[in-house]
Amino acid sequence: MMTLKITSQAAKKLSELGAAKGGDARAAKLSAERRKEIARAAIEARWARSGKTPLPKATHSGPLKIGNLEFEAAVLQDGTRVISEAAFMKAMGMYRSGAVSVRRREEDDSTQIPLSLAHKNLRPFIDLHLGGVHFRPLAYVTTKGNVVTSGLSAAILPKICEVWIDAEKAGVLGERQKQVAAKAELLLRGMAHVGIIALVDEATGYQQERARDELNKILEAYISPELLPWTKRFPNEFFKQLYKLNKWNYVEGSHKRPRYVGKMVNNLVYQHLPPGVLPELKRLNPPNESGRRKHTHHQLLTPETGHPHLDRQIIEVTALMRVSDDKAMFKKLFEKAFPKHKKDENQLVLPGMEKE
Secondary structure (H helix, E strand, O other): OHHHHHHHHHHHHHHHHHHHHHHHHHHHHOOHHHHHHHHHHHHHHHHHHOOOOOOOEEEEEEEEEEOOEEEEEEEEOOOOEEEEHHHHHHHHOOOHHHHHHHHHHHOOOOOOOOHHHOOHHHHHHHHHHHOOOOOOOEEEEOOOOOOEEEEEEHHHHHHHHHHHHHHHHOOOOOHHHHHHHHHHHHHHHHHHOOOHHHHHHHHHOHHHHHHHHHHHHHHHHHEOOOOOOOOOOOOHHHHHHHHHHHOOOOOOOOOOOOOHHHHHHHHHOHHHOOOOHHHHHHHHOOEOOOOOEOOOHHHHEOOOOHHHHHHHHHHHHHHHHHHOOOHHHHHHHHHHHOHHHHHOOOOOOOOOOOOO
């Protein structure tokens, strides 16, 4: 019986050894990216077993430079802009050890404070600038590896600086703390010229994605996912006035028009919808081999937002053409009504005016 027990224990040891070797061998074959994914999954699994909400992940990160100070910034999945708390304290010349112990004592209360403010002589100024704000450290997974770190909401950074500056003015800081206050003043001055949110977006590269998101929202509002039935949106009066300025012969009821009219309609009407709408319309409604488009652009606009804006632009342009004696007068009135058109490198209002 004893022999069987010893044999069982030996087999278990050998099995564990084999599993360990097998695991090492498998790990050696995995790519660095795959190993990161596995490690991140393990972190999230442990977090889930503890009954806590899964940690948010940083989607963008980069060094944030303000004056001669630099620390790591990030944007989380939900769009929250954060500053690495450890990197911020290091840049400001703060020590974490004492601050950590102070914050741990504060955890018995309902309010916590950032480590960068965890000093007793700062308490009156914290109450003044942060009031009843309940600060909670923002734990998140960084973009570099699977590191879990603590962050500060970027929006609270100016308040932290104000606490240190006011404490210095009140004369309650020690010599080393005065150096932190001096950096806080430089930091606050730097942030006064541009919002901290914009700074974080620029540092992390999130501004490009934010711009894409905003454009997507515009396109969703203006462009219909389905092709709408054809209905007449450009009144005859619009083309009648357009032909008048060009001294072309207008035939009532005729739909045969010079191809150049399409370019003029784009420049006078569609180009003055929000940026990005006309390029998307051209993409969704490309010209065929003969150079003509299968549908009209307005069939792709939404009836709730796109059509009302289009109708308003048509009415305004028609009114300007009606009161203009010639192309030169119309150009002057049009550019006054729509000044952004002057900056368009592809300006093309009416035939013969390109070089004027």
